[in-house]
Amino acid sequence: xxxxxxxxxxxxxxxxxxxxxxxxxxxxxxxxxxxxxxxxxxxxxxxxxxxxxxxxxxxxxxxxxxxxxxxxxxxxxxxxxxxxxxxxxxxxxxxxxxxxxxxxxxxxxxxxxxxxxxxxxxxxxxxxxxxxxxxxxxxxxxxxxxxxxxxxxxxxxxxxxxxxxxxxxxxxxxxxxxxxxxxxxxxxxxxxxxxxxxxxxxxxxxxxxxxxxxxxxxxxxxxxxxxxxxxxxxxxxxxxxxxxxxxxxxxxxxxxxxxxxxxxxxxxxxxxxxxxxxxxxxxxxxxxxxxxxxxxxxxxxxxxxxxxxxxxxxxxxxxxxx
Amino acid sequence: xxxxxxxxxxxxxxxxxxxxxxxxxxxxxxxxxxxxxxxxxxxxxxxxxxxxxxxxxxxxxxxxxxxxxxxxxxxxxxxxxxxxxxxxxxxxxxxxxxxxxxxxxxxxxxxxxxxxxxxxxxxxxxxxxxxxxxxxxxxxxxxxxxxxxxxxxxxxxxxxxxxxxxxxxxxxxxxxxxxxxxxxxxxxxxxxxxxxxxxxxxxxxxxxxxxxxxxxxxxxxxxxxxxxxxxxxxxxxxxxxxxxxxxxxxxxxxxxxxxxxxxxxxxxxxxxxxxxxxxxxxxx
Amino acid sequence: xxxxxxxxxxxxxxxxxxxxxxxxxxxxxxxxxxxxxxxxxxxxxxxxxxxxxxxxxxxxxxxxxxxxxxxxxxxxxxxxxxxxxxxxxxxxxxxxxxxxxxxxxxxxxxxxxxxxxxxxxxxxxxxxxxxxxxxxxxxxxxxxxxxxxxxxxxxxxxxxxxxxxxxxxxxxxxxxxxxxxxxxxxxxxxxxxxxxxxxxxxxxxxxxxxxxxxxxxxxxxxxxxxxxxxxxxxxxxxxxxxxxxxxxxxxx
Ligand SMILES: Nc1ncnc2c1ncn2[C@@H]1O[C@H](COP(=O)(O)OP(=O)(O)OP(=O)(O)O)[C@@H](O)[C@H]1O
Ligand SMILES: [Mg+2]
Numbered sequence: 119x120x121x122x123x124x125x126x127x128x129x130x131x132x133x134x135x136x137x138x139x140x141x142x143x144x145x146x147x148x149x150x151x152x153x154x155x156x157x158x159x160x161x162x163x164x165x166x167x168x169x170x171x172x173x174x175x176x177x178x179x180x181x182x183x184x185x186x187x188x189x190x191x192x193x194x195x196x197x198x199x200x201x202x203x204x205x206x207x208x209x210x211x212x213x214x215x216x217x218x219x220x221x222x223x224x225x226x227x228x229x230x231x232x233x234x235x236x237x238x239x240x241x242x243x244x245x246x247x248x249x250x251x252x253x254x255x256x257x258x259x260x261x262x263x264x265x266x267x268x269x270x271x272x273x274x275x276x277x278x279x280x281x282x283x284x285x286x287x288x289x290x291x292x293x294x295x296x297x298x299x300x301x302x303x304x305x306x307x308x309x310x311x312x313x314x315x316x317x318x319x320x321x322x323x324x325x326x327x328x329x330x331x332x333x334x335x336x337x338x339x340x341x342x343x344x345x346x347x348x349x350x351x352x353x354x355x356x357x358x359x360x361x362x363x364x365x366x367x368x369x370x371x372x373x374x375x376x377x378x379x380x381x382x383x384x385x386x387x388x389x390x391x392x393x394x395x396x397x398x399x400x401x402x403x404x405x406x407x408x409x410x411x412x413x414x415x416x417x418x419x420x421x422x423x424x425x426x427x428x429x430x431x432x433x434x435x436x437x438x439x440x
Numbered sequence: 441x442x443x444x445x446x447x448x449x450x451x452x453x454x455x456x457x458x459x460x461x462x463x464x465x466x467x468x469x470x471x472x473x474x475x476x477x478x479x480x481x482x483x484x485x486x487x488x489x490x491x492x493x494x495x496x497x498x499x500x501x502x503x504x505x506x507x508x509x510x511x512x513x514x515x516x517x518x519x520x521x522x523x524x525x526x527x528x529x530x531x532x533x534x535x536x537x538x539x540x541x542x543x544x545x546x547x548x549x550x551x552x553x554x555x556x557x558x559x560x561x562x563x564x565x566x567x568x569x570x571x572x573x574x575x576x577x578x579x580x581x582x583x584x585x586x587x588x589x590x591x592x593x594x595x596x597x598x599x600x601x602x603x604x605x606x607x608x609x610x611x612x613x614x615x616x617x618x619x620x621x622x623x624x625x626x627x628x629x630x631x632x633x634x635x636x637x638x639x640x641x642x643x644x645x646x647x648x649x650x651x652x653x654x655x656x657x658x659x660x661x662x663x664x665x666x667x668x669x670x671x672x673x674x675x676x677x678x679x680x681x682x683x684x685x686x687x688x689x690x691x692x693x694x695x696x697x698x699x700x701x702x703x704x705x706x707x708x709x710x711x712x713x714x715x716x717x718x719x720x721x722x723x724x
Numbered sequence: 725x726x727x728x729x730x731x732x733x734x735x736x737x738x739x740x741x742x743x744x745x746x747x748x749x750x751x752x753x754x755x756x757x758x759x760x761x762x763x764x765x766x767x768x769x770x771x772x773x774x775x776x777x778x779x780x781x782x783x784x785x786x787x788x789x790x791x792x793x794x795x796x797x798x799x800x801x802x803x804x805x806x807x808x809x810x811x812x813x814x815x816x817x818x819x820x821x822x823x824x825x826x827x828x829x830x831x832x833x834x835x836x837x838x839x840x841x842x843x844x845x846x847x848x849x850x851x852x853x854x855x856x857x858x859x860x861x862x863x864x865x866x867x868x869x870x871x872x873x874x875x876x877x878x879x880x881x882x883x884x885x886x887x888x889x890x891x892x893x894x895x896x897x898x899x900x901x902x903x904x905x906x907x908x909x910x911x912x913x914x915x916x917x918x919x920x921x922x923x924x925x926x927x928x929x930x931x932x933x934x935x936x937x938x939x940x941x942x943x944x945x946x947x948x949x950x951x952x953x954x955x956x957x958x959x960x961x962x963x964x965x966x967x968x969x970x971x972x973x974x975x976x
Contacts, residue, residue, distance in 0.1 A: 176532050223713050229531040230475040231671075234663050235712045241660060242705030249698050256698075301830050301838050308827045311816035318776065318810070319877060320802040320831030364539065371536065404551055410543025417537050418525050 126295060126378075126440050133382070134288030138281055150280050152393065154348070157287040159385035161341045162362070163369040164290040164378070168334040170367065171376035172294075172303060173327055174310030175225070176233045179240030180338065180366060185357030186213045187339025188346035189247060192259040195347070197252075201268060202279075206343035213339035214332050221328035228313070237360065244358035258353030265347070279348045283341060290337045295378045295440055297333070306330055307376075368413045374425025379439040383424060446572045448689040453574065453582035455685015457643050460585040461658055462665035462677035463592065464636030470672030471609040471629040473531065474523060477538040480659025481545035482634050486511065486641025487650045488553065494560050500646050504584065507642045508635045515634025519627045527626065549652035557649040581643040588639055589678055592632070596674075605629050609672075637662075657701075664708040670717050726754040728790075729885055729916050730775070730806075735784030737770055744770040746940035747784070752933075754884075757907075757917045759931030759948070761924075763960060766937040768920045769811055772887050775918075776808045777801040789884065805833040808887035809874035811920070817863030824862045824873055825849055825880045832881025845880055852876045852906050868899040875906060879915075886910065888919040892926055900926065928952065936960070 121127050137157055141150035162184065169177045190209035194200040200208070224235045248256045269275035297303040305326045308316035317323045346352040365388065373384020388409075395405040420427055429436050461483060468476045476482075486507055493503035522541050526533045565576040596602040607615040608625045616622050641655065648654075662677075665684050669676020687707075688700050730752045737745040745767040752758045760768050773779045775786055777798040785794045788806055796804075807828075816824050825848055829841035836844060849855050852872045857865065862873060871891050878886055888907070892900050904926060911917060921927040927934065928948040936944040936951055938960040944951050951957055 170532075174530075174532070176535060224709070227712055227716065230469070230473075230535060231712055231716060233535055234475065234667070235709055237660070238663070238705045238708040238712070242702055242709065245698060245701040245705065249696065249702065301841075304823070304827055304830060304838070307819060307823075308816055311818055312814050314778070315810070315814040315816065316827070318778065318798045318802065318808060318814075319827050320799045320881060321827070322799045322831075364543070367536065367539075404547060406547030406550065407544050408547075410540040410547060413540035413543065414522055414537060417533055417540065418522075421529075421533065 121296075125438065127292070130288060130291045130295065130378075133291070134284060137284045137287065142277065142281070150277075152389075154280055154283055154345075156386050156389040157283050158341055158345055159366070159369060159389050160287050160382050161283075161290045162338055162366040163373070163381040163385035164287075164294050165334040165336075165338050166363075166366045167294055167370050167375065167378075167381040168297065168306075168330050170370055171381065172297065172306040172310060173330045174313075175228075175327065175331075176367070177236045177331075177334070177363075178233050178367070179236035179238075179360065179363055180334065181360065181363030182236075182240040182243050182358060183213050183217065183335040183338040184342035184345075184362075185240075185247075185352075185354075185359075186216070186243065187342030188352045188357045189253055189259065189342075190339070191343030192261060192346055192352050193253055195265050196259050196261055202265075202343075202347060206282075206340045206347075209343045210336045210340040214336040217335035218328055218332035221331035222324065225324065225327040225331060240358055240360055240363065244354050244360075247358070248354040256354060258351055258357075260351045261347065265350075276348060279344050283344050283348075286337055286341050286344065291378055291382060293333070293337065294381065298378060298440055302326065302329070310376075365409060368409055368416075371413060371416050371421075371423055374423030374427075374429075377423075377425040377440060380423050380425035387424075444690065444693050446574075447692045448686060449569070449572050449574060450578065451685040451687070451689020451692070452682060453578045453685070454647070454688070455682040456582040456585040456678070457640055457647075457681070458658070458661050458665050458684050459678035459681025460588055460643070461637055461640035462662040462669070462681045463589060463674045464633040464640065465659075465662045466666040466669070466672055466674055466677040467592075467636065468630055468633035469666070470674070471605060471633075472523075472527060472626050474527070474534045474538065474630075475531075475671075476630075476633060477535060477659075478518065478542040478545065479538075479637050479662055480655035480657075481542040481549070482511070482514070482637040482655065483641035483644070483658045483662075484549060484650065484652050484655030485514070485545060486638030487645035487654060488549070488558070488652070489638060490642035490645050491558050491560050494562065500560055500562055500642070501580065501584070504639060504642055507638050511635030511638035512631040514638070515631035516627045518634065519630035523630060524623065524627070546652055553652055555651045555653055557651050558645075559649040560645050562646070575647075577646045581647060584643055585640070588636065589674075592636070592674070601628070605632075660708075661704070664704050664711075667708060667711050726756075728752070729754045729756075729788070730918065731785075731787040732771075732775065733785045733787070735771070735774055735781045735786065737767075737774055737779055738782045743940045745774060745781075745937075748937065748940070748942045749784075750935050750942065750945055752885075752916065752918060754916055755911075755914060756932050757911055757919065757930055759927040759934040760918060760920045760937065761922070761927060761934060761951075762937035762943070767940040768937055769889055770940075771937070772808055772889055772918075772920070775801075776806060776887060799831065802831070802881050802883070803833055803835065805882070805884035806887070807832065807878035807881040807883035807885075809871075809878050809889055809891055811889040811893070813867070813870040813874050815862035815865065815870050815873055817861065819862055820858065821849065821854055821860050821862050821865065821873060822846070822858040825876050828877035828880035829882075832883070834882050841880075844882070845876075848876045848880045851879070851909065853902065868895050868903075871895065871903065872906070875903075875910075879910065883915060885916045885918065888917060888921075890920050890922065892921055892923050904930070 137153055141153055166180045169175045187209045190212055191205045194205040227235055247253055266272040266275040269278055305321040308321050309323055313323055369384040369388045370381050374380030392405055395408060465479050468474055489507045489510055490500050490503045493506060494500050518541055522537045523534055526537055566573050567576055596606055604620045604625050607620055608622050612622050665680030666677040668680030668683055691700060728751050733749050735745055735748050762768055774781050777796045780795045785792055788804055793801055822845055825845035826841045829836050829844040852875055854872055892903055931948055934948055934951045936957050943960055944954045944957050
């Protein structure tokens with residue numbers, strides 16, 4: 119595939135640049151903080167889409183990758199004085215490797231069994247970390263201020279980290295796009311439609327599923343490292359917040375599972391909606407209710423999400439917006 | 441030594457209540473292959489139901505009957521709204537649909553009752569059982585769990601309606617051919633499963649303080665218990681609950697409480713991996 | 725006689741106490757069409773599942789082109805050049821017809837990349853007569869088309885041996901004719917075919933030889949004429965009067 123000749127590739131580049139430059143050029147910190155959250159959401163949703171949308175396996179506990187990435191990164195920086203870059207890369211690789219090993223086991227489970235196991239994994243890891251003294255137990259890990267010094271002081275460091283998160287967002291979209299257009303992606307979609315048939319057609323299903331699971335762990339783990347570095351601390355409840363991984367499912371479903379555009383748009387809209395609800399007086403308590411009702415409505419009436427609906431209205435869109 | 445025995449006895453009693461919750465979960469799965477992710481939220485609703493009944497002057501144990509009725513009606517309602525339209529779709533969809541119900545319940549609950557703890561404050565005696573002290577509340581909760589289970593079994597095995605539920609669980613198409621209105625039966629089964637969850641919540645509320653979020657941990661315990669017993673197998677779920685309670689009781693004197701969760705989840709994932717049909721065999 | 729392509733040796737499959745396939749042996753040769761018949765529940769589909777690795781035999785061996793493939797997972801078996809169709813069609817519903825066949829081509833014996841696979845898929849769709857349905861979602865096809873899609877996907881894998889499980893069942897006479905044409909064309913390409921079929925007329929006229937299963941065991945083996953006049957075969961089908969009649973008609 120000639121990537122550079124694909125309009126969709128340039129769309130990803132454009133969106134990424136927009137995210138990077140919009141707050142940076144104006145030095146607008148409020149905008150940056152809004153966008154960073156939506157970038158994180160896009161990262162989570164896009165990578166989760168590899169499992170839910172492409173492979174058809176509902177991972178309820180995808181946030182475990184994000185949390186582990188955060189913990190590994192902060193631990194390496196705080197206790198072993200690593201720099202941010204090697205720390206996040208290492209955290210991403212280790213998390214991905216763990217997912218690979220774990221994947222061969224849990225991906226033997228199908229449907230509801232798999233979904234339950236993913237919840238179990240996240241909760242087990244959370245409770246383990248909360249009791250794990252080298253990682254600070256329930257208090258978590260705090261970064262010493264010196265950690266920012268290496269990056270030219272806190273203010274500068276925060277901008278750098280923001281740009282890195284946006285980069286990871288762009289890479290997530292690019293990754294899911296490339297997978298979708300690849301033979302590997304075709305195999306995953308076949309698994310989603312009918313795993314047994316896929317196996318008979320020659321798709322090495324155990325390996326493919328495990329690779330998808332492991333791949334969907336890498337960038338979220340890197341993002342977790344960056345995000346918690348930016349926060350300066352990480353605690354178990356924030357790192358392994360099961361709610362956030364469920365919200366990621368809502369985002370994917372909202373935008374349209376199995377589509378790159380859908381996962382991004384779904385995450386973006388969800389973040390906007392959440393922000394709106396949190397600021398509206400009287401509604402701030404109801405954001406969970408509305409998210410839940412929204413999810414139910416999508417499932418009942420528009421299981422293809424926004425993109426599914428758009429594709430139905432303009433079938434030709436399918437070729438342009440992946 | 442007596443300390444651990446007392447702790448194991450406590451575990452056994454609470455394990456029966458876990459078992460009751462797990463039966464609710466496993467029954468729904470057994471009958472319609474739906475993993476009800478609203479289970480925990482419903483357990484929490486049961487806690488609040490008994491609390492408000494108590495506040496309006498109804499004794500918690502009397503309140504149980506009302507809670508069961510509310511649970512049945514609420515379960516049927518949830519089934520009709522959220523599950524029925526997609527019951528024949530991919531399992532992913534029912535999973536997400538029941539989860540969305542859970543989000544709504546927890547969202548509303550948080551808005552109405554915040555997340556600070558509530559407590560059903562009624563007089564509790566301590567009793568002496570074979571030389572070990574247990575609270576009357578714990579004993580009654582365990583007995584109630586056993587009674588409800590016995591009642592459920594009588595219903596499933598001795599009544600026509602109960603037999604219809606089992607027929608639908610066994611093979612929905614065949615049951616339909618025999619003239620059983622399967623949709624009504626599915627609604628009923630969902631109602632019963634929900635009622636059991638609310639009842640277990642109500643019983644737990646007589647033992648510990650709770651918040652709207654407390655259901656989550658019991659939902660996970662229900663998963664562990666029903667997976668131990670084989671998803672879809674009610675007897676297995678009860679035993680699974682008891683095993684879980686016994687494990688908790690046995691390790692409680694030796695390690696921090698927070699480690700028990702780690703142990704349980706590890707058991708959970710291991711059982712899923714190596715005994716996917718449970719220790720006693722279940723439906724797959 | 726040409727080389728042996730498939731060798732099933734004393735294969736048994738037990739489901740709990742039920743011996744779905746019981747000590748079955750036979751061989752087939754390159755270029756041959758071998759028919760596999762037997763009453764409902766005789767174990768035919770189970771035998772296919774054993775050959776292509778969906779199930780592992782409880783006992784016995786399966787050799788394909790001289791190589792022992794017993795217990796290999798299905799995705800390895802298809803890479804060796806042994807593809808199959810499903811009795812109950814299994815289209816990848818939300819994918820287009822073309823994509824379905826591209827999957828077959830990509831992950832088949834030649835392990836093609838996406839672009840060559842797309843070319844193969846187009847040829848195969850033309851071959852089975854689904855050329856007009858490239859962009860249709862597979863779930864939207866009718867049964868006859870879905871059966872042809874099954875054949876197309878299997879063919880796209882570039883097999884040396886093709887297992888066809890009741891590709892004629894549920895088709896009307898015109899569709900049956902069309903499918904028979906496709907099968908003959910496949911054989912002309914030199915692909916060996918092992919096929920399960922209940923439509924006697926078709927299987928008798930297509931097959932070089934026939935193996936009969938009954939209650940999991942091999943009841944008879946031989947040319948269509950030999951098998952059709954074998955009293956044991958007729959008796960086996962007498963439990964299935966419809967089928968017995970068809971066989972007797974065939975003889976007449
Ligand atoms: N996975 C399984 N588990 C248990 N029993 C099975 C399984 N698959 C098949 N059987 C049983 O094995 C026997 C043979 O079934 P099989 O499907 O192979 O028959 P068949 O010859 O293909 O029949 P038909 O002509 O109806 O397609 C039947 O009794 C069937 O119920
Ligand atoms: Mg068959």
